[in-house]
Amino acid sequence: MELLQQLHRGDSRSIGRAISLVEDQDPAAARILAGLDQTRIEQSLVVGITGPPGVGKSTLTAGLIRHLRDQNQRVGIVAIDPSSPVSGGAILGDRIRMMAHALDREVVVRSMATRGRLGGLCASAGAAVRIMAASGCQTVIIETVGVGQTEMDIIRLADMTVMVLAPGFGDDVQAMKAGILEVADLLVINKADQPGADKLALDLGAVFTDTADRDLRLLRTVASEDRGLDMVLDRIMLMAKQFRQDNTLQKRRQHSFALETMDWAMEMLRPKISGLIAPGGKTDPRLAAQEIVKKLGQESSQ
Ligand SMILES: Nc1nc2c(ncn2[C@@H]2O[C@H](COP(=O)(O)OP(=O)(O)OP(=O)(O)O)[C@@H](O)[C@H]2O)c(=O)[nH]1
Ligand SMILES: [Mg+2]
Incomplete structure (x- = not known):
């Protein structure tokens, strides 16, 4: 099949078309999904980036893409646009920031809206991730605003999750605690250049006492100045290695398989x-x- 071949060669239009066919539940989608390069999918790493609106997730994502491109990686991004109007203009903002990579054929971006959907976003997002991985993306990033249940389900499609917080956004740590503990593998305090970063780190300390059994880390970044992003990426790659060795990755993928099915x-x-x-x-x-x-x-x- 022509589309499948083009997709595996990394042709961005074919990738976009394949994702649309899946989203539209077109009969052709089944054949595409069945024909995807499973080895590439297995070898890819899916990183979820989540956190409250406005903490700098997109800025951080753009920065990570830059670093991954420096390492000659091909990168996919699935950006989930929130259904709540809280962060109005996010779509446009994301577009502009992604523009930096717009001419780069090795960066594949797809936005998906939660708005106006009854369900199926998890399925579509999962398919998009696999299509990107099959097209040769070694890393696929899912960016979502961590608010609703749908977004939480989507973040579970990832092999690992980075929770981004920022001073002034995570004051109610106690209330968020359960959610954070459930999904995060790495906590990032972004906007560390802003006052309140120390207090936030201190407040988050309480979270760590409850995760003695898990290796949850906290890192500080200033995404807008590319400070600390190399540390975040190092940590992601280290976790990827660990998760492959101790079967965490396999277990999580089995779980997301059930979720998507x-x-x-x-x-x-x-x-x-x-x-x-x-x-x-x-x-x-x-x-x-x-x-x-x-x-x-x-x-x-x-
Ligand atoms: N001072 C400071 N500002 C930052 C930093 N990182 C991002 N910003 C700014 O914070 C604002 C929000 O950044 P985004 O990357 O759009 O945040 P987001 O979390 O993706 O936002 P939503 O997608 O709307 O939830 C932008 O104006 C950024 O320039 C930082 O480290 N320090
Ligand atoms: Mg964003």
Whole structure:
């Protein structure tokens, strides 16, 4: 298949087209996904970058891309645009920052909006990551604003997660604690040039006492001046090595496989279920749902 060949040669238009076919649930998507270079996918590293709006995730991502390009790596970025209007203009901001790499064929960028979607974002994002990896991206970065459940699910697609915080953004550390502990492998205090960085580090100290069993690290950066980013990348690469050795990577990928499969199945069932809901049904919704599930079961066993 022509598109598949072009994609594996790293042609950015074919990569974009393949991701669109998947997003649109085009029948051609199945063949593309089945034909992806599995070795490249297995060897790739998927890094999640998350944190509250405005802490400097995109600036940090752009900086990491620069460093990875210096190492001659091909890089993919899946940027999840938040559905909440909190950080309005983020899409534009991201575009502008990514412009620095716009002419670089070895940097593949794809934005996905959470807005107006009922589900399926996890599935689409996962497919985009694999398409990029198959096209030769050794590192794929997923940037998401860590707010809702959808975003949290997406970050679980990553092999490792970098949680970015900044002075003034992470004051309520106590409230965020559970969330941080659950997903982060590395904490980054960005905007370390701003007052309050020391206090934030101190507040975060409490988080570390609870992670004695895990090797959670804290690093400080000034992403806008490219300070500390080399340390972040070193740490990411060290963790990648560790995670491959101790099977963490394998376990996480198995978990995201289950997550994505569930998302796909729900996406495929949604229209069928929708069609079986009788308008203005008189019975209880739970009973109606039970009937639908029974009907679907009968259909599939025929
Ligand atoms: N002082 C200072 N400003 C920074 C630093 N890093 C980023 N910024 C600025 O912070 C603002 C937000 O940066 P972004 O990279 O867009 O932040 P973000 O987390 O991606 O934001 P959203 O995508 O909207 O959630 C921009 O004006 C950056 O220039 C830093 O280390 N120090
Ligand atoms: Mg951003």
